[in-house]
Amino acid sequence: MRKLAVDVVVIGGGSTGAGVVRDVAMRGYSTVLLERADLGQGTTGRFHGLLHSGGRYVVSDPLSATECAQENAILSRIQAGAVEMTGGYFVTGPDDDPSFADKFLAGAAATGVPAQEITVAEALRNEPRLNRGIKRAIEVLDGTVDGWQLVWGAANSARHYGAQILTYHQVTKIDTVDGHVAAVHCKDLKNGEDVLIETGFVLNCAGPWAGQIAAMAGAHPVDVIPGRGIMVAMSHRLVNRVVNRCIYPADGDILVPVHTVSIIGTTDVKVDDPDHLEIEQAEVQQMFDAGEVLVPGFRKARALHAWAGARPLIKDNRVAATDTRHMSRGMAVIDHTTRDGLDGMLTIGGGKLTTYRLMAEHIVDAMCDKLGEKRVCRTAEEDMPVEGAGPNYVVTHRLHDREHDRLDDQIICECELMSRKMFTDALAEQPKGTFDDLRRQLRLGMGPCQGGFCSMRATGIALASEHIDIERATELLRLFLKNRWIGLWPILHGDQLRQTALDNWIFSGTLDIEHLPAAESEVVL
Numbered sequence: 001m002r003k004l005a006v007d008v009v010v011i012g013g014g015s016t017g018a019g020v021v022r023d024v025a026m027r028g029y030s031t032v033l034l035e036r037a038d039l040g041q042g043t044t045g046r047f048h049g050l051l052h053s054g055g056r057y058v059v060s061d062p063l064s065a066t067e068c069a070q071e072n073a074i075l076s077r078i079q080a081g082a083v084e085m086t087g088g089y090f091v092t093g094p095d096d097d098p099s100f101a102d103k104f105l106a107g108a109a110a111t112g113v114p115a116q117e118i119t120v121a122e123a124l125r126n127e128p129r130l131n132r133g134i135k136r137a138i139e140v141l142d143g144t145v146d147g148w149q150l151v152w153g154a155a156n157s158a159r160h161y162g163a164q165i166l167t168y169h170q171v172t173k174i175d176t177v178d179g180h181v182a183a184v185h186c187k188d189l190k191n192g193e194d195v196l197i198e199t200g201f202v203l204n205c206a207g208p209w210a211g212q213i214a215a216m217a218g219a220h221p222v223d224v225i226p227g228r229g230i231m232v233a234m235s236h237r238l239v240n241r242v243v244n245r246c247i248y249p250a251d252g253d254i255l256v257p258v259h260t261v262s263i264i265g266t267t268d269v270k271v272d273d274p275d276h277l278e279i280e281q282a283e284v285q286q287m288f289d290a291g292e293v294l295v296p297g298f299r300k301a302r303a304l305h306a307w308a309g310a311r312p313l314i315k316d317n318r319v320a321a322t323d324t325r326h327m328s329r330g331m332a333v334i335d336h337t338t339r340d341g342l343d344g345m346l347t348i349g350g351g352k353l354t355t356y357r358l359m360a361e362h363i364v365d366a367m368c369d370k371l372g373e374k375r376v377c378r379t380a381e382e383d384m385p386v387e388g389a390g391p392n393y394v395v396t397h398r399l400h401d402r403e404h405d406r407l408d409d410q411i412i413c414e415c416e417l418m419s420r421k422m423f424t425d426a427l428a429e430q431p432k433g434t435f436d437d438l439r440r441q442l443r444l445g446m447g448p449c450q451g452g453f454c455s456m457r458a459t460g461i462a463l464a465s466e467h468i469d470i471e472r473a474t475e476l477l478r479l480f481l482k483n484r485w486i487g488l489w490p491i492l493h494g495d496q497l498r499q500t501a502l503d504n505w506i507f508s509g510t511l512d513i514e515h516l517p518a519a520e521s522e523v524v525l
């Protein structure tokens, strides 16, 4: 058994945990973050991609609106490279109530969310695919954000301050002694080793799984109500700004341009298990219908992939427990001392990716109060290494990089302009990583072929680079295709169906991938 000792253990490697470990380390505590999978593999890797301006909440949730507006300004500065400042519109659709726009403008003024009405003609000039029947348009400072870049930026910054980031480490047990947290047990899933971490404080940032972690420490049940939302990525940028319907928040009312695609979403349905998020075809159809309202002809674009995430909402007694759409998106910190008589542990839930830095500030402030120490939060002032202090992300940057100094490098993924060197460098850094780990970094297989061509090339290159043997190569390719398939089957129609049939013939018909020899265990982490 491996043993460690730190001041603070942070559980969960989504945006919240990454923000928290950065803050803890910057305040001078020794700390370790434990994540059972890869960073950003939970809700943070399954979200809509919107850096909220606050506009969505100006009428329904004014506090969240103000928090979003303030954090939008901070994140687009300290993590510039992870954020594309696209701007956004709230538009009144042909059948929507135009008077909601007045409530919206009043709410924006009251909550400090920058917003101004523009003419419909100007909106249509800037976004020509928008429905020509829109009745009003309001401009806001929405942006888009790459959740993985954001999490890695925070984790790298934390490492710079001495934090350890342990991915593929699953927490299994929390020891308490005389009503105080004393140690955390986890398993290193890559090699099966047990790890014991002695600590005086646990910050539970496990999102929709926070209730399970609190139970491990013997706390009374924490009611985290996972609110499942689905999203569908369309093959290109149908709009260049975020386009929202100017109505009370509803299903499928936002279209977000992220990297080379646009994403329509989302839904909100209470589920019991955040590890099993089904995507129903009826919901996909609902998203297509909603897309048509914003961009006529939406259905004719090619749907690439569907996925679902679970909002980590803490139960709010003001609304029915099944009504996740109308729960506060605000954050909640649970103090286990007053609630459960358990010292040395705090749980955080709710919030949004946009407000992750502020969530971290709140929970680490609460921890410092409990420890009777005054250590000031500096996370809003300091830019992150690499992503910070530069220009905001622009979608054409890979083309620019290629034309600048990479013309000789072979392209492995045409859709995302991923080159051979990008792939081999990332593989050398993470020789034990799966192709899904590399996908999150490089966008491998995220374009129209969904891995049909690039995954085969990547497998060959990985084998030739001698980081993996033939059996592992087969396992990695199978696992990658299996994971892509989960997001493909609910949207199979038109061109994507043809593409998938072709891929299937290549992999099953020609390569007979099902029967290639692989290692005994098909479980690849």
Ligand SMILES: Cc1cc2nc3c(=O)[nH]c(=O)nc-3n(C[C@H](O)[C@H](O)[C@H](O)COP(=O)(O)OP(=O)(O)OC[C@H]3O[C@@H](n4cnc5c(N)ncnc54)[C@H](O)[C@@H]3O)c2cc1C
Residues within 6 Å of the ligand: 011, 012, 013, 014, 015, 016, 017, 034, 035, 036, 037, 039, 040, 041, 042, 043, 044, 045, 046, 047, 048, 049, 050, 051, 052, 169, 170, 171, 172, 205, 206, 207, 208, 209, 227, 228, 229, 230, 266, 267, 308, 309, 310, 311, 312, 350, 351, 352, 353, 354, 355
């Ligand atoms: C459909 C949908 C769309 C959204 N869209 C937006 C948006 O556009 N903009 C926005 O700002 N916000 C959005 N959100 C909200 C945002 O995505 C979440 O609030 C945020 O990602 C939550 O991050 P988290 O770190 O709290 O949780 P998570 O990202 O889920 O992280 C929790 C982590 O804990 C880990 N974990 C669980 N159990 C264990 C264990 N035993 N040991 C170790 N680790 C463990 C999990 O693997 C996971 O990685 C959306 C949410 C959903 C569901």
